[in-house]
Amino acid sequence: GAMGGAVKIGVTDVVERSRTLSRPSPSPTSRSQRDVTPSKRGFSLGRWGSASGINNKKRDRDQRDSASLGGRESPIPYVETRRSHTLDRGSLRSAKSSSTLGSSPSPVKTPGGKPLSPRPMKESTKGIVGGVIGRVWKLEITPETTITSLKDTASGRPCKISIINTPTARPIVIAAHDHKSKARLLAALEEARQHCMDALPYQMRLSQGRRAEEEEALVRESEERVRRNSQADIIEQTQAELAIERVAREEAEMLAQNESVARAAEEERVLELTTLRQQLEALLHQETQAKQDEEIVRNLQSRLLKEEWQKREELERLQVEQQHLLVAEQRKRKAFEILQKDQEKKLREAETRLKILDNDRRRLDEELRAAREKIVMSGRGKQLVEAKMKVQQGRRPPIRTLSLRPSRQERASPARSSSFTTPPSRLLLPSPSSPPRSSPRSTHAASGGIS
Incomplete structure (x- = not known):
């Protein structure tokens, strides 16, 4: 339903707003031959003048079909002939109804139930209406018609559609205003091509269906009446x-x-x-x-x-x-x-040995003190002897002898006597109250001997 509505709207927009064709098409032979330039050719509403004219014609045809099927006798039964579908709303409605009811139409019958004899085939009068003002032409849609959407180019008009009726015919190119109109036009053309071979329009199919339903209802009613009459004698037994x-x-x-x-x-x-x-x-x-x-x-x-x-x-x-x-x-x-x-x-033995060593140390200290006193006394005697020798030398004329003072070259390794190595403090006599002093070297030697 949505697809059909879109197709109808698209067809109406195309018929009302499209005005140009990119390729001319010859007009039918039934129309008057007029000189039409290719630059002025395009879509128009033709002799109907507006979309309402198309709708009015379709409404008149539907009324005629319903009158012919409504029970009135007619000397010549009216049968809709085979026709090609166009881009008007009526044809699209009939195409939709035929696609809904199926591809094989039911035969047309008279009110008495007898089938109608079809009229001879005639040339279709439906098609795409085009041309310029005052000039009408149509385009037949058949199953062999090829509808192609052309790509847009930078130089030409956009939204073009190519229509080819037969392989040998020249293609007809039409252009829409925008892509939306192009899509609607493509859908409408495709719908028309699919249903162009249907025998009857939508209203006639509905009329046939309603008539068949009424006849079936009459048959059922008669059968029910006969059944009721035949079951009267069965009611008592029942x-x-x-x-x-x-x-x-x-x-x-x-x-x-x-x-x-x-x-x-x-x-x-x-x-x-x-x-x-x-x-x-x-x-x-x-x-x-x-x-x-x-x-x-x-x-x-x-x-x-x-x-x-x-x-x-x-x-x-x-x-x-x-x-x-x-x-x-x-x-x-x-x-x-x-x-x-x-x-x-072992500790007691060590203590005993320590006591013995302590006694030995004391004894050696006494001996060392006595030896120091002897050394001090000998030093004093030596000083006295030297003093006397100096006094005696002072009385004699000076004799140049070798000096005991070393020269500068020999000071690095002096060779002096023990009296020169003895400090001056050791040469003095100790006082009776102070104990004799021992040199560090002799003390170290004594302690080493004790240990």
């Missing part, structure tokens, strides 16, 4: 049979009522047994649950006993290990006590 069936039905209802009472008692008994069974199942379930709980408790107790036994074995093993460790500790303690006694013995 009433007797119904009385017998009524008695049998009452007996059956009584029996069914008794059976329903027995069934209700049986159902009550079954309900009691079902309740008792459910109670027994509940008790059995409780007993089973109690046994399962008892089994679970027994398993838990056995598991606890097993764990306690394992803990006891572990404690016994730890006790044995502790006893072994205690024995080992006692042995280590005894060995340590023996070692401690040996160390104490």
